Amino acid sequence: MNEENMQQFGGQSAFAFSGVNIDSLGSTEYTLVVIALDVTGSVTYFANSIRNCLMTVVETCSDPKKSPNRLKLMLRVILFSSSLPNGIEELHGFKLVTEIDTNSYPQLNPGGLTPLFDATYSAINSVISFGERLAASDYGVNAIVFIVTDGEDNRSTMTPSSIKMLGEKVEENIKAEVPGLESLISILVGVNAADCRTSLERFKDEAKLTHFLEIEDASPAKFAKLADFVSQSISSQSQSLGTGGPSQAIALSI
């Protein structure tokens, strides 16, 4: 599978995304994963830890011994910062984790302000949209998204309310048995963000995100634990495919 096998969705929109050509897929069901990473100026001192965390997650999820469902996982990675065009840069669209070369992940170049709401909207909108396409082609599909940030929003076009509407649409479709995601889990991760904890918790509630996880500091050890948490959460959500519901409650502590 190569880059030529990727398709663009959403046109020229700021929330466009890419994904593998569905006709090339072979399995019966997939879990869609999005990891959105804050690359604003304030993460400069732990940018390497962020990159290493991402690489660890991908390597764990594609390891045959650690990830029995690895052939059913598709990952999209986005960076967000006002220094990026439209505030969001897609490192890669939805592709099988086993097809990702982690060495291709660039060194991060932090800078700019925080379009947190836009990144969350992009992440959730993309899993819903790509999930609907998969479901229309008979694939079973669920999703889990992680938005990793060290600060509150201060540069977005979208609002928590618009994100909430996305989630409500998913719930309505599930109840009405409209083809689409079987379940969606969204996890907001606040790293070294004690001073904006209240703001992030309010965002989580207003946008009706599933969970908020706070990580006290940005040490390499904490990022290693974050990688474990993310990998296990992905695995758990993948195992719930076909059950019609989300994975069991994730232990939110690191």
Next chain:
Amino acid sequence: MILSDSYFSIGKQHANEGKPCQDYSFAQSNGEFSTAIISDGCSTGGETDLGSRLMVWSALSSIVEHGGVYSYSIKKKLEASANLIGLSNCDLLATLGVIHSKDNVVKSYLFGDGVIAKKNDFGDLIAIKYEWTTGFPYYLQYDFDDYVAQACRGSRFALVCRREQWKFNYSESQWCHKFDIELSALSGIAGFEMAHPDLLTADQDSDSFIAIFSDGISQIKDVDWKDAVFEFMNYRSTSGEFVKRRMIKALRTMTPIDDITCAALRIVPDEINESDSANA
């Protein structure tokens, strides 16, 4: 290019009774041949869940060895493997359905009951249902050993199969009954080689599917078998595990009473295959 896939699942009756699924299937495409094989174990036989699996793998082994479907070879392999693990004749009472493609010729074979269907790229369908009027299918072993038939069901010559053929015209969106005929062992028809003109794709000049189903397709609550064929072959995507995806999706809104299995080949003509490669 030929793609293949298969699917099987337990029916409500066996699930409620704590019995295993007695249907099994397997499909394979390699550079030399493509084959889709199903087997349905007799529910009043012995350990026919094992029997159906041995039947499928004996058939595949025979195909690999001989390059075609030869009932005597399959029977010998079946009996040899059964003897190794102490199974008896009644454990091996299972139907056998095969779709086999080699050298641009597709043939279908059925020992027992079931449905064979073909769909072309316009969406038209041909479906042929084989049903034994006594309720007891003609099993492969009966071809060679009337004693087996006597022991398990009575003389094989008393068995009669009714074959009904239907056609679905996509543009008219309805099924049309073509004809019924009755076949019996007494008239010389034992296991069937269904080199049926309507099912052959000798030229392989159009994208088409050929699928074989166990008789579980006739035992879906409130669903006519032909409508089930239509749904099960209403593929939304046709790569990889295309049969499994469609069956899983379709069965979510159905209640299959009996175990059900399907194996299918998708025949992609060379010009479509080359076009896809050019566009990739």
